[in-house]
Amino acid sequence: MIQNPILTGFNPDPSIVRVGDDYYIATSTFEWYPGVQIHHSRDLVNWRLLTRPLTRASQLNMLGAPDSCGVWAPCLTYADGLFWLIYTDVKRYGRTSTGGATGSASLRDFHNYLVTSPTIEGPWSDPVYLNSSGFDPSLFHDDDGRKYVLNQLWDHRPGSNRFAGIVMQEYADGRLVGKRENIFQGTAHGLTEAPHLYKRNGYYYLLTAEGGTGWNHGVTMARSRNLNGPYELHPDQTILSARHRPDAALQRAGHADLVETQDGQTYMVYLCGRPLRNRGTCTLGRETAIQPMVWGEDGWLRTLDGQGTPEMQARAPGLPEYRFDTEPVRAEFDTPQLPPAFQWLRTPWPEELFSLTARPGHLRLFGRETLGSQFKQALVARRQQSHCYSASTVVEFEPEHYQQQAGLVCYYGAAKFHYLYITHDEQAGKHLRVMTSLPNHVQTDTFTAPIALPSGVPVQLRVEVDEERLYFAYRVDGGEWQWLPQQFDASILSDEANAPGQPNFTGAFVGMACQDMSGAGLHADFDYFEYRERPYCINPRSGDAG
Template structure:
């Protein structure tokens, strides 16, 4: 670590120690977890809140967050962080770890989840949500996706899930069911009960069920309509855990589908309720921020207040929609340390907010003297195998990312550099090779070289700037001498519903490959900078 950086850290610490306590704001802003954070699930233990999201084929998988106030969240670990827990090899980016549910019971945390294309339904446990988490316990007789767990007052554990209907009475009909889960035998037991097909006789894609007991009665909250514009949440009630369940009169209890295609927050749904220690009810759910009719950040995590009128959950009473800002929960304001804009790679492990794509089967990077060194391997990101790539989430519509690369080669097939990635078919790469820098665009599986410039120095600074839908790449021998490469590109390449860009979200980071050839080469990245930018 440099002397100047040490001085900055010391001064920063002194300022924290002597500064007056930060005044608690009266409101908060949505989303509470920006960028690729879909399908949130939440639980409370005492005055601590824990949240987990889907992660599909990113590794480590199932990020776990902690908060004291439901607004400020800190990433504390991942439930799938060992290569021998699950393998995502061969899976498209839209498969892998679907919607998880996190719950706490009798001193143990549980996450129940579906690994689509890699074993289907399982649960894992931990004594602390930061981990370590157990190996998966596979529920081979559990059909469908989106499982959830609920313990009744007598200690019985109920598994709630989604199954298809054959033959369907209407298009995309789904069935929500529950069944006892015997945690000793580690399997579903007893009769399977159908709880609902949705709130109407054309309810499509009924999924994401969560079962609660509120004031001695059972509340089933599910999502319908698919995870795009027609997404919605519906409530169903019963006096018995196994039903029959009656649809709430005001269903859907929350949706934005009636607000039109131009409304800035779309696809609201897949919610999970939590009651605070002060008696308030809140709900986390996914949503999309729309930019000129496109969604470029993926599905994000939002927060809304819930009040019960009788047995009906009312979301943000008076508006009935998720808001960009509102009065925050009645909880002690507890800020968390911000992730630094510049990652200098000086620790002995990567920060928790850095990922690779698909499960690594070998060591592909090292951290040495403030540099992350990527091995050039045969694998390429266009394939469905793990390649030498590291990235973090894109969280803003306007941002700047930079890195310093040290890399030279005499082989035409060896490349390393900056990547802006969504799927194996949708990405941008700005790569240094033998004697040039090359900008590639892959859109819907069609890869093109869009720009090439001669470049021979060993070191190069690479940059990407994104302003809404505009993308600009540049390079130089110093940050003061950056030159543009190519024309203005478009974030539509990484937007939802473009080719196979479904469910997950974009990452920004570094990549190296030898394009199918054996290689002993290494690419060194001194640091990586990412920040929101007023461009």
């Protein structure tokens, strides 16, 4: 059996392709660098993170991009001996996560690009610019060798349907050619996006997502004998959704793509969310699931039971098992590259933020801008992938004043984080405290009382997360863990915890950060980072919190 989600934590908008016996899924990374995650499998059960292809400034530069902008909805295909990756770089979408306007609420900036590579691990080409008419681009390779780009069309005009349908235009000789056609206007569910086109038995099948990427999300199918339409709707219209199943463990199901196995079985990948109980917030972000589908005698695609419900456990295709090595729980920072699980924010020039060679065996973060900056922020983190986990690190940091900070952060975005940090001021000297940023119409920051720390010794920092409960601890000189008395709210680290009009599409991360608002660039050295998923929380108020 397949246990869903197959890609846990923030891994939305999946696009899947099979090349021989290998399966690859590309997912969105938004403002996190490098851009696009590609996972690999040979049995559709076991998956590993293989590569992130957008690694240099010529391909992706997100400096200044607001939260939840950046890389949206990659589409990964294979044809003519090449992997083709098409993606959106969003520069503006709605309002900032701190409530301030980024400009017009109607005008948006979506730039669509195409890169290629003969191998999945690259190097990938410099991008070809396609258009800026909307987001969620995909590339369809017709069986006559011609290629077509599809994307959601954005309409900014007053009184218009912002999601104005799915447009298609031919791609040839490195550019879009011919007339742009609107081939599908969508249905009453609205918010039509995420197009993928397939050809089967003389029909063109169009798969889209509708209803928005929240509780009403779903997968819509239509088909036509002609490439340009008209497209008739599936008799069920929606072929997968949890919108009418509040009891389903997987919610927000939509934004799908199809793949055929070597023996012709059809599987669908789709994004989903695992909310806290009673349709609470999705602190793990939007994840990726997969399940088998079946083509009926009427030529339409459905789930195996015809109910169109996402499944926590799905039938595997019977391919030979192919396992990968288990990721170590502790990153030792003993190589010149970051461990694969870790990313940073926005910039293609990470050497300005951190180094793994300045002090071998340590991750050195250079104090940069404030936590939540949209430019040069020294924050290195990994995804939260379980509702219950423990994370810890040890840091050497000797701040001289209150503008210098470093520590352990549970982070969603500029207005949603809990930060256990070391700093210094005239009254308390070197000390530890927690800063919490709460999502609201007006950003609200809260601080705990300072806890004095000795100078010249490393400090271990730890967090325990149990669904919506979050606890911090610290220790020095190998002593006992000292638990902070506060219980913090982990549920704010989610898409749903936001003020109206603020886009939130990512997920919770946990990692290390360093700031020096004075501009001096004081560094902090982290010796390791440990992340351990648990079936239950180690509650500091119980006897098992050692």
